[in-house]
Structures are given as structure tokens and as C-alpha cells.
Amino acid sequence: MTTNTFVAGNGFLYRMDPRAKIMAMLLICVWLFLPVTLEGLYITVVLLILVGSVNTGLRHTAKTFRSILPMLVFMVLFMPFNVRLGQSLITIGSFTLITQEGALQAARLGGRFIGITYACTLLFATTPMTDVMLALRWYRLPYKASLVVTLSFTYIPFIADSFTQISESHRLREGGVLEKKRSVFKRLRDLLPTLTSALVVALRSIPYLAMSLEQRGFGRKEKRTNYHSLDSYRHVFTDSVISFSIPVVLWFMFRVR
Amino acid sequence: MEKNRNALKVAVVAVLTAVVVVFTMIVRIPTAKGYINLCDVAICFIAFTFGPWSAFIAAGLGTALADLFSGYAQWAPISFVVHGLEGLFVALIVRQKSPITIPFVTKVLAGIICMATVSLGYFALSAIFISGVSVAAAEIPWNLVQSGVGVVLGLALAGAVKRAYPPVSSLAW
Numbered sequence: 001m002t003t004n005t006f007v008a009g010n011g012f013l014y015r016m017d018p019r020a021k022i023m024a025m026l027l028i029c030v031w032l033f034l035p036v037t038l039e040g041l042y043i044t045v046v047l048l049i050l051v052g053s054v055n056t057g058l059r060h061t062a063k064t065f066r067s068i069l070p071m072l073v074f075m076v077l078f079m080p081f082n083v084r085l086g087q088s089l090i091t092i093g094s095f096t097l098i099t100q101e102g103a104l105q106a107a108r109l110g111g112r113f114i115g116i117t118y119a120c121t122l123l124f125a126t127t128p129m130t131d132v133m134l135a136l137r138w139y140r141l142p143y144k145a146s147l148v149v150t151l152s153f154t155y156i157p158f159i160a161d162s163f164t165q166i167s168e169s170h171r172l173r174e175g176g177v178l179e180k181k182r183s184v185f186k187r188l189r190d191l192l193p194t195l196t197s198a199l200v201v202a203l204r205s206i207p208y209l210a211m212s213l214e215q216r217g218f219g220r221k222e223k224r225t226n227y228h229s230l231d232s233y234r235h236v237f238t239d240s241v242i243s244f245s246i247p248v249v250l251w252f253m254f255r256v257r
Numbered sequence: 258m259e260k261n262r263n264a265l266k267v268a269v270v271a272v273l274t275a276v277v278v279v280f281t282m283i284v285r286i287p288t289a290k291g292y293i294n295l296c297d298v299a300i301c302f303i304a305f306t307f308g309p310w311s312a313f314i315a316a317g318l319g320t321a322l323a324d325l326f327s328g329y330a331q332w333a334p335i336s337f338v339v340h341g342l343e344g345l346f347v348a349l350i351v352r353q354k355s356p357i358t359i360p361f362v363t364k365v366l367a368g369i370i371c372m373a374t375v376s377l378g379y380f381a382l383s384a385i386f387i388s389g390v391s392v393a394a395a396e397i398p399w400n401l402v403q404s405g406v407g408v409v410l411g412l413a414l415a416g417a418v419k420r421a422y423p424p425v426s427s428l429a430w
Contacts, residue, residue: 005326033386067328071388078391109389113331116387120330144267148314151271152278152322159272159279188410195280195298195410196417202276203418206428210268218264 003126011055013126018230020239021123028077028119034113038104039109040254048118056125064121065114072110079106129153134230146227147218151209155202163198170194236250262430269428270314273303277319282327296320297407298414300340301371304347305359305415308430312348317341331387339378343404346370359412368408375404 013021028048032041053061079102086101124132137146170193233239280299299319304312320336350367351359359367376397384393418425 005328005330027323064328070301071392074395075392078395079389105389113387116331120333121328124325124330144263147267148271148274149318149322150272151267152318155272155275156278159275160282163279163283188406192410192413192417195295195414196421198279199276199302199414199418200422203422203425203428206265206268206272207274210265213264213268218267 004129006128007056007060007125009126010054011126013051013055013122015233016126016243017129017233017236017239018127019233020243021127022132022135022139024246025119025123027244029116029257030114030246031250032119034251036060036251036254037256038108038111040250041108041115044250044254045115045118048115048122052118052122052125055122059126064117068113068117072113075110075113076106078176079109098138114157130228131230134227137227140232152185155205155209158205159198159202162201163194166201167194170197179244265428266311266430268333269307269311269430270295270318271309273299273315274319274322277303277315278323278326281320281323284430294323294403295407295410296323296340297343297371297375297404297412300344301347301367301407302414302418304344304367305351305420306425307348309345309348311430312344313341316344335379335382335386339375339382343374346369346374347408349422368405371408372401372404376400382396413429 026043031044036044049061049065052064086099086104088096088099089103090097127135133141133146133150137143170190174190230236277296277299281296283292283295296316296319300312300316305313307315317337317340320340321333324330324333324336347367347370350370351363379400380393380397382389383396387393
């Protein structure tokens with residue numbers, strides 16, 4: 001199980017300040033909901049995909065697209081049938097199958113969905129999770145909340161490994177009963193002992209974690225632990241201006257007049 | 258003493274968040290929206306065992322992180338709200354009673370609220386922000402199945418864990 005969303009690379013997005021990238025992602029997501037022309041929406045989406053391809057590579061861009069493809073197909077196939085307003089485009093006898101309004105709404109929803117997906121994916125593919133956390137701290141995310149998230153990151157592989165090991169040992173005890181022959185309900189019921197064991201292993205670690213947090217100075221005024229800073233990124237102002245300007249320029253270019 | 262409680266609270270929420278992430282990413286059945294998984298099992302277990310705030314934070318954060326790691330970052334804010342509320346509501350209904358002593362009616366009510374929160378929450382938020390009404394409506398049956406399985410298995414798991422590891426009660430807050 002992987003908990004790393006970072007894709008190694010050295011494009012310009014990798015050098016951009018994470019604080020500015022978070023701002024850009026949020027502004028682009030908001031921009032996609034503004035009343036903009038359909039052409040403008042798709043030009044922006046294509047630009048996002050191009051930026052993604054240049055920075056993270058074609059393979060990652062295609063992988064992202066594949067992950068949303070089933071839903072996109074679903075959206076494009078069913079959305080037009082539900083909107084009955086507007087001029088009819090396809091009719092069977094006297095029954096209107098697809099209207100212009102329906103097709104336009106499906107196109108807009110699809111474009112927005114692709115745009116949101118790439119805006120979010122690009123942030124996490126080009127920024128290490130530690131830098132995302134530091135940027136969120138800069139945006140005043142509370143210390144305890146950051147601590148919970150960073151501690152979770154360290155515990156996810158531990159619990160996942162425990163689950164895998166316990167699951168394997170339970171499977172060995174079953175003596176090679178083929179999974180395909182069992183119904184979904186039987187498989188879910190058989191999963192219960194494995195889940196119980198994995199949970200007990202995870203829960204047993206809580207008192208030790210609490211103890212180690214106290215020993216490291218959690219709750220004291222003079223903390224023994226602290227967060228790094230984002231000093232390695234030297235162009236926070238320039239990057240923030242760029243992040244703010246792009247959605248604003250796109251808005252003036254493509255807004256519905 | 259308060260400091261000790263704070264450290265324990267952080268430890269509990271951190272480990273439970275990791276549990277929710279692992280449960281969400283272990284079993285996946287692809288659907289039009291993404292996938293169905295065991296996250297509701299973990300959320301209901303936490304709600305039945307640990308109380309409303311642990312359930313709200315761990316469920317919301319855990320499912321949002323799982324979406325992020327799985328490449329469905331656009332769903333993370335919606336998952337945070339929907340599953341966070343699911344954990345909160347279920348925990349408020351059962352109020353940390355022992356899973357064995359919860360009355361049958363309360364269990365049924367918790368199940369109904371859990372299924373309603375997940376299916377209606379995803380329907381409303383994804384209809385508004387992501388996919389539109391028709392696609393969001395098509396996901397309702399899947400979400401009902403996933404959350405229904407979650408309540409039943411979550412309740413069974415809460416009882417089993419309590420028997421296997423009795424000190425779990427002292428970790429609730």
C-alpha cells in the first residue's frame with residue numbers, strides 16, 4: 001500500500017512554493033464554478049493537462065485520466081438524457097432523446113470534473129507531503145491537527161503491514177479454500193477475525209504513542225519538537241502573485257459577457 | 258493530568274485515522290464514482306467504541322487522506338464532510354455504550370442514520386460540486402450497500418475487539 005502521492009520530477013511546478021500552489025489549486029477550483037464560456041473552460045482544462053504532462057510526465061497524466069474515465073463516461077452518457085429543456089438534437093419518432101441544453105450541461109460538468117481532478121492531482125504530485133503539511137501550518141493549521149496527520153502517516157504502513165501479515169496467516173489456516181468459490185457475504189464474514197486482530201494490534205500501540213508524545217514534550221511550553229520551515233523556497237511572493245494572477249486573467253478572458 | 262489526556266487524545270485520533278485509511282484502501286470494488294470499500298466498517302467501529310469527536314475527526318480525516326493517496330483528491334473534501342458527519346451522528350446515537358448492551362432499536366436507528374448520511378451526503382455534495390444530479394443519484398444504491406455493510410460489520414467488530422482487548426474502553430474520550 002502506498003501513501004506517497006509525490007511523483008519525482010524537476011519541472012517548474014516542483015520549484016514553485018507549496019503555499020502558492022495551494023492558493024493556485026483553490027483559486028482554479030473556484031474558477032471552474034464561475035460563469036465562463038465552454039470554450040474557455042476547455043482551453044483552461046487543456047492548459048492544466050499540458051502543465052501536468054510537462055511536469056509529471058505523460059504516463060502520470062494518462063494514469064490520472066484513466067482513474068476518472070469510468071465516471072466521466074457515465075456522466076457523458078446519462079447526463080444528456082436527464083435534461084429535457086432546449087432544442088432537440090436527437091429524436092426517435094416523437095421522443096426527444098438528447099437536447100442541446102442537456103449536451104451542453106454534460107460537456108460543462110465533464111470539463112469541470114477533469115479540471116478539478118488535474119488541479120488537485122498536480123498539487124500533490126509535485127509537492128512532497130511534508131511540504132504540503134508545512135504550507136498548511138503556514139496557513140495556520142493548528143499544531144495538534146498537523147501532529148495528528150503526520151503521526152497517521154507513520155502509522156499507516158505499520159497497520160497495513162500488520163493487516164497483510166495477519167490476513168496471510170489466516171489464509172494459511174483456512175487450508176487453501178478458493179476465494180472465488182465463496183460468496184461476498186461469506187468473504188466479508190471471514191474477514192472479521194482478520195480485522196479484529198489487526199485492530200487490536202493497532203489499538204495496543206496507542207498508550208505507547210501517548211507516552212512517547214509526553215516524553216517528547218507534547219503539551220509543555222518549551223516544546224522539544226518543532227516543524228521545519230519552508231525557507232528553501234525563495235520566491236514565495238513571486239509565486240503567490242503568479243498563482244493569483246492566472247485565475248484572474250483567465251476569468252477576464254473567458255467570463256460570460 | 259490534562260496534559261496526559263491531551264497526548265492520549267492525539268495518539269487515539271492519529272492511530273484511528275491510520276486505521277480508517279488502511280480499511281479504506283484494503284478492499285476496493287470499482288464503481289462509476291470510484292470504489293466501494295470497508296471505510297464504513299472502521300468508522301462504525303470507532304463510533305461504537307470511541308465516541309463522537311474521535312469518530313468525527315478520524316472518519317473525516319482518514320477517508321480524505323485515503324482519497325488523496327488513491328488519486329481521487331477531488332473527492333477528499335466531500336469525503337471529509339460526509340464520513341465525518343457519519344461517525345459523529347452514529348456515535349451520538351449510541352453514546353459509547355458497550356456494543357453488547359446497546360438496545361436493538363438504537364442499533365437500527367444508528368444504522369439508518371449512517372446509511373442516510375452517507376447516501377444523501379454524497380448525493381447532495383457530488384450533485385452540487387462534481388457530477389450533477391443524475392450521476393450522483395446513480396451512486397445512491399452503492400453507498401447504501403457500503404454503509405449498510407459498514408454498520409453490521411462495524412458493530413460485530415466493536416463487540417469482538419472489546420472481548421479481545423478490554424482496555425479499549427479506557428481509550429475513549
